[in-house]
Amino acid sequence: MDTTQQINIEQKREKALNDAKMYMANDWELKEETPEYFLLTRNEASKGTHLLIFLFTFWFTLGIGNLTYHLLSKKKKKIIK
Numbered sequence: 001m002d003t004t005q006q007i008n009i010e011q012k013r014e015k016a017l018n019d020a021k022m023y024m025a026n027d028w029e030l031k032e033e034t035p036e037y038f039l040l041t042r043n044e045a046s047k048g049t050h051l052l053i054f055l056f057t058f059w060f061t062l063g064i065g066n067l068t069y070h071l072l073s074k075k076k077k078k079i080i081k
Helices: 003-025 047-061 064-073
Strands: 029-033 037-043 074-080
Touching (some): 003 037, 003 074, 047 064
Antiparallel strands (some): 029 037, 037 074
């Protein structure tokens, strides 16, 4: 690999790292870092909404409504290096 390609790869990695830091500053959590990508996650579910869903639907869904809300509220973002 020549120097130009190596510099280009390092610049792409630095840009991906800066993008990942921007997301982490906005409440995203770094779940996984590999040589190919950064995997970020965020749960947009609020505790108040979980409580309301529990109070109104627990009796006939046995918590499945609450679990569904939690799973649908999870967001993932993959930043390719």
